[in-house]
Amino acid sequence: xxxxxxxxxxxxxxxxxxxxxxxxxxxxxxxxxxxxxxxxxxxxxxxxxxxxxxxxxxxxxxxxxxxxxxxxxxxxxxxxxxxxxxxxxxxxxxxxxxxxxxxxxxxxxxxxxxxxxxxxxxxxxxxxxxxxxxxxxxxxxxxxxxxxxxxxxxxxxxxxxxxxxxxxxxxxxxxxxxxxxxxxxxxxxxxxxxxxxx
Amino acid sequence: xxxxxxxxxxxxxxxxxxxxxxxxxxxxxxxxxxxxxxxxxxxxxxxxxxxxxxxxxxxxxxxxxxxxxxxxxxxxxxxxxxxxxxxxxxxxxxxxxxxxxxxxxxxxxxxxxxxxxxxxxxxxxxxxxxxxxxxxxxxxxxxxxxxxxxxxxxxxxxxxxxxxxxxxxxxxxxxxx
Numbered sequence: 001x002x003x004x005x006x007x008x009x010x011x012x013x014x015x016x017x018x019x020x021x022x023x024x025x026x027x028x029x030x031x032x033x034x035x036x037x038x039x040x041x042x043x044x045x046x047x048x049x050x051x052x053x054x055x056x057x058x059x060x061x062x063x064x065x066x067x068x069x070x071x072x073x074x075x076x077x078x079x080x081x082x083x084x085x086x087x088x089x090x091x092x093x094x095x096x097x098x099x100x101x102x103x104x105x106x107x108x109x110x111x112x113x114x115x116x117x118x119x120x121x122x123x124x125x126x127x128x129x130x131x132x133x134x135x136x137x138x139x140x141x142x143x144x145x146x147x148x149x150x151x152x153x154x155x156x157x158x159x160x161x162x163x164x165x166x167x168x169x170x171x172x173x174x175x176x177x178x179x180x181x182x183x184x185x186x187x188x189x190x191x192x193x194x195x196x197x198x
Numbered sequence: 199x200x201x202x203x204x205x206x207x208x209x210x211x212x213x214x215x216x217x218x219x220x221x222x223x224x225x226x227x228x229x230x231x232x233x234x235x236x237x238x239x240x241x242x243x244x245x246x247x248x249x250x251x252x253x254x255x256x257x258x259x260x261x262x263x264x265x266x267x268x269x270x271x272x273x274x275x276x277x278x279x280x281x282x283x284x285x286x287x288x289x290x291x292x293x294x295x296x297x298x299x300x301x302x303x304x305x306x307x308x309x310x311x312x313x314x315x316x317x318x319x320x321x322x323x324x325x326x327x328x329x330x331x332x333x334x335x336x337x338x339x340x341x342x343x344x345x346x347x348x349x350x351x352x353x354x355x356x357x358x359x360x361x362x363x364x365x366x367x368x369x370x371x372x373x374x375x
Protein backbone atom coordinates (compact mmCIF):
# COMPACT_ATOMS: atom_id res chain seq x y z
CA UNK A 1 0.00 0.00 0.00
CA UNK A 2 1.30 3.43 -0.92
CA UNK A 3 0.94 6.41 1.39
CA UNK A 4 -1.71 8.06 -0.77
CA UNK A 5 -3.71 4.82 -0.80
CA UNK A 6 -3.58 4.68 2.99
CA UNK A 7 -4.74 8.29 3.15
CA UNK A 8 -7.60 7.57 0.75
CA UNK A 9 -8.60 4.61 2.91
CA UNK A 10 -8.98 6.69 6.07
CA UNK A 11 -10.74 9.67 4.46
CA UNK A 12 -14.31 8.62 5.35
CA UNK A 13 -13.41 8.22 9.03
CA UNK A 14 -11.67 11.60 9.39
CA UNK A 15 -14.24 13.83 7.70
CA UNK A 16 -15.75 15.09 10.95
CA UNK A 17 -12.97 14.96 13.53
CA UNK A 18 -9.94 17.17 14.12
CA UNK A 19 -6.91 15.84 12.28
CA UNK A 20 -3.29 16.86 12.80
CA UNK A 21 -1.11 16.08 9.81
CA UNK A 22 2.66 15.76 9.73
CA UNK A 23 4.74 17.79 7.33
CA UNK A 24 5.99 17.48 3.76
CA UNK A 25 4.86 14.64 1.48
CA UNK A 26 2.12 13.47 3.86
CA UNK A 27 0.62 16.96 3.93
CA UNK A 28 0.92 17.38 0.16
CA UNK A 29 -0.69 14.03 -0.59
CA UNK A 30 -3.60 14.50 1.82
CA UNK A 31 -4.20 18.06 0.62
CA UNK A 32 -4.21 16.84 -2.98
CA UNK A 33 -7.02 14.37 -2.37
CA UNK A 34 -9.00 16.12 0.39
CA UNK A 35 -8.30 19.53 1.90
CA UNK A 36 -10.73 20.16 4.73
CA UNK A 37 -10.98 22.79 7.50
CA UNK A 38 -10.76 20.12 10.19
CA UNK A 39 -7.22 19.31 9.04
CA UNK A 40 -4.34 21.08 10.74
CA UNK A 41 -1.26 20.63 8.59
CA UNK A 42 2.03 21.17 10.40
CA UNK A 43 3.99 22.41 7.43
CA UNK A 44 7.45 22.42 8.96
CA UNK A 45 7.19 21.16 12.55
CA UNK A 46 8.71 17.72 12.11
CA UNK A 47 8.10 15.60 15.19
CA UNK A 48 5.40 17.79 16.71
CA UNK A 49 2.20 16.26 15.33
CA UNK A 50 1.58 13.77 18.14
CA UNK A 51 2.28 16.44 20.75
CA UNK A 52 -0.17 18.91 19.21
CA UNK A 53 -2.78 16.17 18.94
CA UNK A 54 -2.17 15.22 22.56
CA UNK A 55 -2.91 18.78 23.60
CA UNK A 56 -6.06 18.84 21.49
CA UNK A 57 -7.23 15.51 22.90
CA UNK A 58 -6.67 16.70 26.48
CA UNK A 59 -8.56 19.90 25.80
CA UNK A 60 -11.42 18.20 23.95
CA UNK A 61 -12.09 15.55 26.56
CA UNK A 62 -15.75 15.98 27.44
CA UNK A 63 -16.48 17.88 24.25
CA UNK A 64 -18.71 16.49 21.48
CA UNK A 65 -15.76 15.51 19.32
CA UNK A 66 -15.42 11.77 18.79
CA UNK A 67 -11.71 11.49 18.23
CA UNK A 68 -8.56 13.49 17.55
CA UNK A 69 -6.64 11.81 14.74
CA UNK A 70 -2.98 12.45 14.06
CA UNK A 71 -1.31 11.28 10.87
CA UNK A 72 2.37 10.84 11.58
CA UNK A 73 5.37 9.31 9.81
CA UNK A 74 8.10 7.10 11.20
CA UNK A 75 10.89 9.61 10.64
CA UNK A 76 8.89 12.39 12.24
CA UNK A 77 7.89 10.31 15.26
CA UNK A 78 11.50 9.26 15.75
CA UNK A 79 12.46 12.93 15.87
CA UNK A 80 10.31 13.39 18.98
CA UNK A 81 9.92 9.91 20.42
CA UNK A 82 9.27 11.59 23.76
CA UNK A 83 5.78 12.25 22.41
CA UNK A 84 5.05 8.54 22.55
CA UNK A 85 6.11 8.28 26.19
CA UNK A 86 4.02 11.31 27.10
CA UNK A 87 1.06 9.91 25.18
CA UNK A 88 1.24 6.77 27.28
CA UNK A 89 1.65 8.73 30.48
CA UNK A 90 -1.19 11.19 29.91
CA UNK A 91 -3.33 8.67 28.01
CA UNK A 92 -5.95 10.98 26.48
CA UNK A 93 -8.75 8.65 25.49
CA UNK A 94 -9.76 10.34 22.24
CA UNK A 95 -6.45 10.28 20.42
CA UNK A 96 -5.82 8.01 17.46
CA UNK A 97 -2.28 7.98 16.09
CA UNK A 98 -2.11 6.74 12.51
CA UNK A 99 1.57 6.03 11.94
CA UNK A 100 2.40 5.66 8.25
CA UNK A 101 5.69 3.80 8.42
CA UNK A 102 7.56 3.50 5.14
CA UNK A 103 10.94 2.94 6.75
CA UNK A 104 12.49 5.99 5.14
CA UNK A 105 12.61 9.75 5.37
CA UNK A 106 10.25 10.02 2.44
CA UNK A 107 10.66 13.74 1.87
CA UNK A 108 14.43 13.71 2.01
CA UNK A 109 15.65 11.25 -0.60
CA UNK A 110 14.33 8.10 1.08
CA UNK A 111 17.22 7.79 3.50
CA UNK A 112 16.34 4.86 5.80
CA UNK A 113 14.99 5.47 9.31
CA UNK A 114 15.42 3.08 12.25
CA UNK A 115 12.28 1.12 11.50
CA UNK A 116 14.09 -1.45 9.36
CA UNK A 117 15.43 -2.69 12.70
CA UNK A 118 13.19 -1.23 15.38
CA UNK A 119 9.46 -1.78 15.79
CA UNK A 120 7.52 1.37 16.67
CA UNK A 121 4.41 -0.72 17.37
CA UNK A 122 6.29 -2.53 20.14
CA UNK A 123 7.45 0.80 21.51
CA UNK A 124 3.86 2.00 21.54
CA UNK A 125 2.75 -1.16 23.34
CA UNK A 126 5.42 -0.56 25.94
CA UNK A 127 3.86 2.77 26.93
CA UNK A 128 0.44 1.21 27.35
CA UNK A 129 -1.52 2.45 24.35
CA UNK A 130 -3.81 0.15 22.32
CA UNK A 131 -1.91 -0.94 19.21
CA UNK A 132 -3.20 -2.25 15.91
CA UNK A 133 -1.05 -3.23 12.96
CA UNK A 134 -2.08 -3.06 9.30
CA UNK A 135 -0.36 -3.25 5.96
CA UNK A 136 -3.30 -3.28 3.59
CA UNK A 137 -6.42 -1.23 3.08
CA UNK A 138 -9.06 -3.42 4.70
CA UNK A 139 -6.95 -3.98 7.81
CA UNK A 140 -6.38 -0.25 8.14
CA UNK A 141 -10.08 0.56 7.78
CA UNK A 142 -11.02 -2.13 10.32
CA UNK A 143 -8.40 -0.93 12.80
CA UNK A 144 -9.60 2.65 12.46
CA UNK A 145 -13.21 1.55 13.00
CA UNK A 146 -12.15 -0.17 16.24
CA UNK A 147 -10.23 2.90 17.33
CA UNK A 148 -13.38 4.97 16.95
CA UNK A 149 -15.45 2.43 18.86
CA UNK A 150 -13.23 1.81 21.87
CA UNK A 151 -11.57 4.24 24.31
CA UNK A 152 -7.96 5.06 23.49
CA UNK A 153 -5.28 6.13 23.20
CA UNK A 154 -4.92 4.18 19.98
CA UNK A 155 -1.83 3.65 17.87
CA UNK A 156 -2.31 2.26 14.36
CA UNK A 157 0.97 1.08 12.93
CA UNK A 158 0.53 1.06 9.17
CA UNK A 159 3.31 -0.39 7.07
CA UNK A 160 3.40 1.36 3.70
CA UNK A 161 5.70 1.34 0.70
CA UNK A 162 8.34 4.02 0.27
CA UNK A 163 7.71 6.60 -2.42
CA UNK A 164 5.68 9.74 -2.82
CA UNK A 165 2.78 10.53 -5.11
CA UNK A 166 3.32 13.37 -7.53
CA UNK A 167 1.53 16.34 -6.00
CA UNK A 168 1.73 20.07 -6.48
CA UNK A 169 3.45 22.15 -3.80
CA UNK A 170 1.20 23.01 -0.86
CA UNK A 171 2.10 26.49 0.30
CA UNK A 172 -0.69 28.08 2.34
CA UNK A 173 -0.11 30.70 5.01
CA UNK A 174 0.18 28.75 8.28
CA UNK A 175 -1.89 31.41 10.04
CA UNK A 176 -4.71 30.84 7.55
CA UNK A 177 -4.56 27.11 8.31
CA UNK A 178 -4.72 27.80 12.03
CA UNK A 179 -7.64 30.23 11.72
CA UNK A 180 -9.51 27.78 9.51
CA UNK A 181 -8.93 24.94 11.96
CA UNK A 182 -9.89 27.02 15.01
CA UNK A 183 -13.08 28.16 13.31
CA UNK A 184 -14.01 24.57 12.52
CA UNK A 185 -13.30 23.51 16.10
CA UNK A 186 -15.29 26.43 17.50
CA UNK A 187 -18.32 25.10 15.67
CA UNK A 188 -17.91 21.68 17.25
CA UNK A 189 -17.20 22.36 20.91
CA UNK A 190 -19.50 23.62 23.60
CA UNK A 191 -17.54 26.52 24.98
CA UNK A 192 -14.45 28.48 24.08
CA UNK A 193 -12.94 30.18 27.10
CA UNK A 194 -13.09 33.99 26.92
CA UNK A 195 -9.93 36.06 27.39
CA UNK A 196 -9.04 36.67 31.03
CA UNK A 197 -10.63 39.78 32.48
CA UNK A 198 -8.60 42.79 33.45
CA UNK B 199 8.50 29.46 50.07
CA UNK B 200 9.79 32.86 49.07
CA UNK B 201 7.71 35.92 48.35
CA UNK B 202 8.57 35.44 44.68
CA UNK B 203 7.34 31.86 44.77
CA UNK B 204 4.08 32.95 46.34
CA UNK B 205 3.79 35.70 43.74
CA UNK B 206 4.17 33.25 40.87
CA UNK B 207 1.56 30.94 42.38
CA UNK B 208 -0.80 33.90 42.75
CA UNK B 209 -0.16 34.95 39.16
CA UNK B 210 -0.80 31.49 37.75
CA UNK B 211 -3.96 31.18 39.82
CA UNK B 212 -5.22 34.46 38.40
CA UNK B 213 -4.84 33.06 34.88
CA UNK B 214 -7.57 30.45 35.56
CA UNK B 215 -5.63 27.93 33.53
CA UNK B 216 -7.08 24.62 32.44
CA UNK B 217 -3.68 22.93 32.07
CA UNK B 218 -0.18 23.52 33.40
CA UNK B 219 2.53 21.39 31.76
CA UNK B 220 5.85 21.58 33.57
CA UNK B 221 9.46 20.49 33.72
CA UNK B 222 11.27 20.95 37.00
CA UNK B 223 13.99 23.26 38.22
CA UNK B 224 14.89 23.80 41.86
CA UNK B 225 13.64 27.42 41.72
CA UNK B 226 10.19 26.47 40.51
CA UNK B 227 9.88 23.13 42.30
CA UNK B 228 7.74 24.59 45.12
CA UNK B 229 5.42 26.09 42.50
CA UNK B 230 5.15 22.81 40.67
CA UNK B 231 4.49 20.99 43.93
CA UNK B 232 1.74 23.47 44.84
CA UNK B 233 -0.09 22.88 41.58
CA UNK B 234 0.69 19.18 41.43
CA UNK B 235 -1.06 18.67 44.77
CA UNK B 236 -4.09 20.70 43.65
CA UNK B 237 -4.16 19.32 40.12
CA UNK B 238 -7.61 18.85 38.70
CA UNK B 239 -9.44 20.12 41.77
CA UNK B 240 -12.20 22.63 41.17
CA UNK B 241 -10.69 25.85 39.89
CA UNK B 242 -7.17 24.43 39.64
CA UNK B 243 -5.41 23.54 36.41
CA UNK B 244 -4.53 20.00 35.52
CA UNK B 245 -0.80 20.04 36.16
CA UNK B 246 1.20 17.41 34.38
CA UNK B 247 4.86 16.69 33.58
CA UNK B 248 6.30 16.80 30.11
CA UNK B 249 9.54 15.12 29.12
CA UNK B 250 10.99 17.90 26.98
CA UNK B 251 10.07 21.51 26.34
CA UNK B 252 9.67 20.88 22.61
CA UNK B 253 6.69 18.61 23.14
CA UNK B 254 5.34 21.04 25.71
CA UNK B 255 5.06 23.67 22.99
CA UNK B 256 3.05 21.23 20.89
CA UNK B 257 0.81 20.12 23.74
CA UNK B 258 0.16 23.60 25.12
CA UNK B 259 -0.37 24.88 21.58
CA UNK B 260 -2.90 22.16 20.89
CA UNK B 261 -4.73 23.09 24.07
CA UNK B 262 -4.79 26.74 23.01
CA UNK B 263 -6.14 25.90 19.55
CA UNK B 264 -9.01 24.10 21.26
CA UNK B 265 -9.86 27.28 23.17
CA UNK B 266 -8.52 26.17 26.53
CA UNK B 267 -5.93 27.89 28.66
CA UNK B 268 -2.44 26.58 29.25
CA UNK B 269 0.91 27.96 30.25
CA UNK B 270 4.18 26.07 30.36
CA UNK B 271 6.40 26.18 33.47
CA UNK B 272 10.03 25.32 32.71
CA UNK B 273 13.60 26.60 33.05
CA UNK B 274 15.16 28.85 30.46
CA UNK B 275 17.65 26.38 29.03
CA UNK B 276 14.59 24.57 27.72
CA UNK B 277 14.28 27.22 25.05
CA UNK B 278 17.16 25.40 23.38
CA UNK B 279 15.14 22.20 23.31
CA UNK B 280 12.08 23.95 21.98
CA UNK B 281 13.30 26.59 19.55
CA UNK B 282 12.23 24.78 16.37
CA UNK B 283 8.80 24.00 17.81
CA UNK B 284 8.38 27.58 18.97
CA UNK B 285 9.35 29.10 15.64
CA UNK B 286 7.81 26.64 13.15
CA UNK B 287 4.60 26.15 15.12
CA UNK B 288 3.81 28.74 17.77
CA UNK B 289 5.30 31.75 15.96
CA UNK B 290 4.46 30.67 12.41
CA UNK B 291 0.86 29.72 13.24
CA UNK B 292 0.15 32.63 15.63
CA UNK B 293 -0.46 30.34 18.58
CA UNK B 294 -0.80 32.16 21.92
CA UNK B 295 1.40 30.49 24.49
CA UNK B 296 2.90 31.78 27.73
CA UNK B 297 6.18 30.16 28.76
CA UNK B 298 7.09 30.86 32.37
CA UNK B 299 10.80 30.12 32.69
CA UNK B 300 13.12 30.56 35.62
CA UNK B 301 16.55 31.81 34.60
CA UNK B 302 19.72 29.77 35.07
CA UNK B 303 22.43 32.10 33.85
CA UNK B 304 23.35 35.20 35.82
CA UNK B 305 23.86 36.06 39.46
CA UNK B 306 23.59 33.18 41.89
CA UNK B 307 23.96 30.43 39.30
CA UNK B 308 26.36 27.76 40.53
CA UNK B 309 26.63 25.75 37.30
CA UNK B 310 29.27 27.40 35.14
CA UNK B 311 28.26 25.43 32.05
CA UNK B 312 24.66 26.55 32.02
CA UNK B 313 25.68 30.21 31.70
CA UNK B 314 26.92 29.31 28.24
CA UNK B 315 23.38 28.78 27.12
CA UNK B 316 21.22 30.79 29.49
CA UNK B 317 23.14 34.05 29.17
CA UNK B 318 22.15 34.12 25.52
CA UNK B 319 18.47 33.33 25.99
CA UNK B 320 17.11 36.91 25.74
CA UNK B 321 19.03 37.53 22.51
CA UNK B 322 17.99 34.13 21.14
CA UNK B 323 14.32 34.81 21.88
CA UNK B 324 14.61 38.24 20.30
CA UNK B 325 16.11 36.71 17.15
CA UNK B 326 13.23 34.23 17.07
CA UNK B 327 10.73 37.11 17.36
CA UNK B 328 9.42 35.84 20.69
CA UNK B 329 8.70 38.69 23.11
CA UNK B 330 10.49 38.15 26.41
CA UNK B 331 9.87 39.99 29.67
CA UNK B 332 11.90 39.76 32.86
CA UNK B 333 11.10 39.90 36.56
CA UNK B 334 13.86 39.80 39.16
CA UNK B 335 14.85 41.02 42.65
CA UNK B 336 14.03 44.63 41.70
CA UNK B 337 10.37 43.81 41.11
CA UNK B 338 7.93 43.64 44.00
CA UNK B 339 5.96 40.43 44.54
CA UNK B 340 2.85 42.23 43.33
CA UNK B 341 4.73 43.18 40.19
CA UNK B 342 5.72 39.54 39.60
CA UNK B 343 2.07 38.52 39.90
CA UNK B 344 0.81 41.33 37.70
CA UNK B 345 3.48 40.73 35.08
CA UNK B 346 2.50 37.07 34.80
CA UNK B 347 -1.11 38.08 34.18
CA UNK B 348 -0.16 40.74 31.66
CA UNK B 349 2.30 38.43 29.87
CA UNK B 350 -0.47 35.88 29.40
CA UNK B 351 -2.79 38.61 28.16
CA UNK B 352 -0.04 39.78 25.80
CA UNK B 353 0.19 36.28 24.31
CA UNK B 354 -3.59 36.20 23.85
CA UNK B 355 -3.85 39.69 22.39
CA UNK B 356 -0.91 39.34 20.02
CA UNK B 357 -1.60 35.71 19.11
CA UNK B 358 2.03 34.83 19.75
CA UNK B 359 4.19 32.87 22.15
CA UNK B 360 5.51 35.03 24.98
CA UNK B 361 8.32 34.25 27.42
CA UNK B 362 8.43 35.51 30.98
CA UNK B 363 11.92 35.07 32.39
CA UNK B 364 11.86 34.78 36.17
CA UNK B 365 15.14 35.46 38.00
CA UNK B 366 14.66 34.18 41.53
CA UNK B 367 18.08 35.23 42.83
CA UNK B 368 18.24 37.72 45.68
CA UNK B 369 21.25 38.70 47.81
CA UNK B 370 21.40 37.04 51.21
CA UNK B 371 21.23 39.46 54.13
CA UNK B 372 24.54 40.08 55.88
CA UNK B 373 24.95 38.16 59.15
CA UNK B 374 24.41 40.36 62.22
CA UNK B 375 22.41 43.00 60.42
